[in-house]
Amino acid sequence: MKTKFIFITGGVLSSLGKGLAAASIGALLKARGLKVTIQKLDPYINVDPGTMNPFQHGEVYVTDDGAETDLDLGHYERYLGESLSQKNNYTSGSIYNRVITKERRGDYLGGTVQVIPHVTDEIKNAILGLAEDEPDVALIEIGGTVGDIEGLPFLEAIRQLRGDLGKDHCLYVHLTLVPYLKAAGEHKTKPTQHSVKELRSIGIQPDIILCRCEKAISVDLKRKIALFCDVDQDAVFSSVDVDNIYEVPLRFYEEGFDQKIAIMLRLPAKNANLESWETLIHTCSHPEGQVTIGIVGKYVDLKEAYKSLHEALIHGGVANKVKVNLRYVNSEEITEANVAEKLAGCDGILVPGGFGHRGVEGKIRSIRHAREHRIPFFGICLGMQCAVIEYARNVLGLADANSEEFNELTDNKVIYLMTEWYDFRKGAVERRDASSDKGGTLRLGAYPCVVVPGTRAWDAYGAERVDERHRHRFEFNKAYFEAMAEKGLVFSGLSPDGELVEIVELPDHPWFLGCQFHPEFKSNPMRPHPLFREFIKAAKKEAMGGKKGK
């Protein structure tokens, strides 16, 4: 087999940045001219994170093919600049689901179905499936921490793969924590030793140890870790805290990380071309100014819930050479009386996606503030739906306008549940049933959108037709199309058959745009998304005194 596999495990504790480390290794190998793919294996039982509360799990990332995945896939796509799919993320739940389906079908011919070999074989199939497109390297990140009971089948599967694939097709990278004890004035290696011991007890000897640390660790310390953990002395690397996450590939390169991987896996010797990463970091560290964006949302206490959004705004800043300061404002706390105060100092206001009625009125009030005070506004998914509700209530005078999601009984459902529509991705008529199971009724994944010439959306995209990713149930109600258009709302993006409204905007405003899709999923530091670029451009204008001129 051509494909070489790199397995990334984590030890000591969670949140060490395993996803970013995996994505950065991928970026480095890609910069060496290799074809790279990457996969996340999550030990939880949910079949996918779609049904999980963002408060617990963070953002649900959506791929072009409509898979609801772990947010690490967002890092992977941003660092690799490639579109991933369903086969790049499996959970224990999805693996067991396959095994149980086979068992019910009688595929196991009366055998006893067990974790080893049936579950581990299914995991191996999921991993080896990556080789179908013949990448040079496939990176596999195992979620969770070594020592967790639920991660064991995954670790057992990757242990077996070394035997199946051979030594120079398999590499184990273990990420651990090397804390710095201020009182003792030194780094401590004991947690790393214990974590490696744990890994070895299940039969995996790491090849490379990556040490997450506040500051770079010394050669002596690397030597000590190498000795205790039985790895090459030049196979211990540090993953130092950085201000900007896009610096990680450059830091890894400086330590020779990709070089070591290439030697161990017998990959072609070639220097990594990191010019675009260097330019990116240079732009980020030399901003011409700064803008403050107010994000009016519900999950403000858990920044992970808006991970891609956060990154896309930073990318918009890169495109405009400004630093973007994000201010999260809890929509549940916004009232008529305090809206101006809560949003004071924001050069742009963004209402992101969300589910459920909590905080919706605060979002609608904030949008009115942005519209009336001519502050650049960007509404995404629920944010766009709220912008439509706000317009219907305050410009069309439909005081009871709402989304069917929040008020099933209102006479003016400007946002409603469409029960039948033509699905351009599937190429068939799709039927939504309000009573069907929760995971199944969303419009998910990439759908085409036709952009109307002469609009802001057109200015941003410079293209007639774009594909954007969706994750929602409700849609704009076309019964209100004409009335809203008459009052000045411009429908600047529609599905190819004109039935679904994808983008709305206001021409008589510095920048006011809402989209039914999630553009943040397709933004990339090297290719900032056009809508984020234009939104930040408008915010920059606002910050530089555009307002004073009015």
Ligand code: GLN
């Ligand atoms: N709750 C809304 C819907 O289901 C919006 C979803 C979202 O913002 N992702 O249509």
